[in-house]
Amino acid sequence: MTIAAHPLVSRARRLADDLLAPRAAQVDEEGVPVSHIEAVRRAGLLGVSAPREDGGAGAPEGVAREIAEILAGACCSTWFVQTQHHTPVKLLAKSELPVRGRLLRPLATGDLMAGIAYAHVRRFPRVPVRATAERGGWRFDGTVPWYTGWGLNDVMLLAGVCERGDVVFAFADARERPGLRPSPPMRLAALTAARTVSLELDGLWLPEESVVLRTPHESFARIDIPRSTNTSPAVFGVAYAALRVLENAPQGAEPAAALRADLDEVRRRAYALADHPVPHEHIEERLNLKTRAYDLLRAATTAAVVAGGGRAVDLRSPAQRLAREAMFLLIQGQTAEVRRAQLAALTQTRQSGESWPGPG
The missing domain is CATH 1.20.140.10 (Butyryl-CoA Dehydrogenase, subunit A, domain 3)
Structure with a gap:
């Protein structure tokens, strides 16, 4: 089967032609609606790269790229919100920690939507978010400069750097709570519709069971270089x-x-x-x-x-x-x-x- 003939690519094209492109100007001015994310979920696109045994499509990377092109060309704001979801799914699929069993299937099926809060780790040796081992879990303090999809996502993949230089990735609920406060939505020259905020972390505590990966920063950078280039x-x-x-x-x-x-x-x-x-x-x-x-x-x-x-x-x-x-x-x-x-x-x-x- 060619990439263009893959069922998920066909669904993405129909979604783009019937909904995303016709409403792109409206979304640009008013924001990505929940109904757009629900339409992406119904099309099965949130699980494009997730393993079949965990409720995903297990599609080749070429299919995922084609879908991303289609969505971005139709409504870049909707693409940008949903694209955050795929990194947590891929990370969970490679993990053997308990959080995999709790979150991978609902994320692969689209029952839950994930965002990411870890781009600041690329600023190392600056540490905008500090992770500290505390009470059988991890305490996070600092500022996440960018978090996209606030109000649309259910969970976030949060990262902080601990004292020894390891990067700790853990899942948190994407809602305001003690230790986690969002800024007002940012006004941006483009993609304001994607509902981007900054997050102030002041003693946000997450249990050890929420951790999906702990790795030296050098290992993170080695993986991140080809991805970013x-x-x-x-x-x-x-x-x-x-x-x-x-x-x-x-x-x-x-x-x-x-x-x-x-x-x-x-x-x-x-x-x-x-x-x-x-x-x-x-x-x-x-x-x-x-x-x-x-x-x-x-x-x-x-x-x-x-x-x-x-x-x-x-x-x-x-x-x-x-x-x-x-x-x-x-x-x-x-x-x-x-x-x-x-x-x-x-x-x-x-x-x-x-x-x-x-x-x-």
């Missing part, structure tokens, strides 16, 4: 959505065709590296392809705005929304290494006076 499928999803807008604009068909050919090639190469059996190899090539994909994303969304003229900056126009989503994706999941590569690529482009040279 691969290109997000959302970049391709939003870029292709912008090209569809461009194709339908006056004088847009020819530039859209040229950009699509370049984007297709970068996508092919980026996904081939994502599937490479040794994830820590070809880091420089992964970064190069990621920055090229970003360049094409900017070009596609900017071209959609240019071709649309004054109409493109109307809040009802998809062109301006896609351009703002592209700006957001430039920094989503960004690490210091990725930032350096992006800035170097932008500097080289400016010095050469050229756009990226294209595949090959």
Whole structure:
């Protein structure tokens, strides 16, 4: 079976065409509704990567990428909320600790929705959230700068760094409680709809049974490097959505065709590296392809705005929304290494006076 013919991909396309894309402008202004997350759950997409024996689909990674592209291109805010769910599911599937038995099946079936609160660990040796062993469990103190899906998620995967430098990952209920206080929803230039807050932790205590992983920071970083240097499928999803807008604009068909050919090639190469059996190899090539994909994303969304003229900056126009989503994706999941590569690529482009040279 090809990826395009997979039943979950077909469901994702129907969901995108029938619900997400038609309501994307409304969601951008009003926020992701619970009904959108429920629709993603009913389609079986929350369990795409979860093991079959635990209630998931056990689908190949290529299927998960295709679904992510489809959702991001249709409604990036909805994609961003639901994409948080998949990392906790994958981590639980690899765990042998008691929390696996309690949470994996309800997360795989979509009966529960998970968010993530651990991006701050990438700031090490800075420690925004400290984890301290206490009373047969762990106490968490500090600030989680970004937490997406507040009010939509049931549980969160929270991480803190303990005194010896280990990273402690544990599950907590995603609700205000003693020791956990959310900020008001953040007003962002893009994806405000995704209900992002910061979290103040002041003695939040979680039992040992909530822990899913404890690992040295060096081990976390080693796993995180290939994950952060691969290109997000959302970049391709939003870029292709912008090209569809461009194709339908006056004088847009020819530039859209040229950009699509370049984007297709970068996508092919980026996904081939994502599937490479040794994830820590070809880091420089992964970064190069990621920055090229970003360049094409900017070009596609900017071209959609240019071709649309004054109409493109109307809040009802998809062109301006896609351009703002592209700006957001430039920094989503960004690490210091990725930032350096992006800035170097932008500097080289400016010095050469050229756009990226294209595949090959």
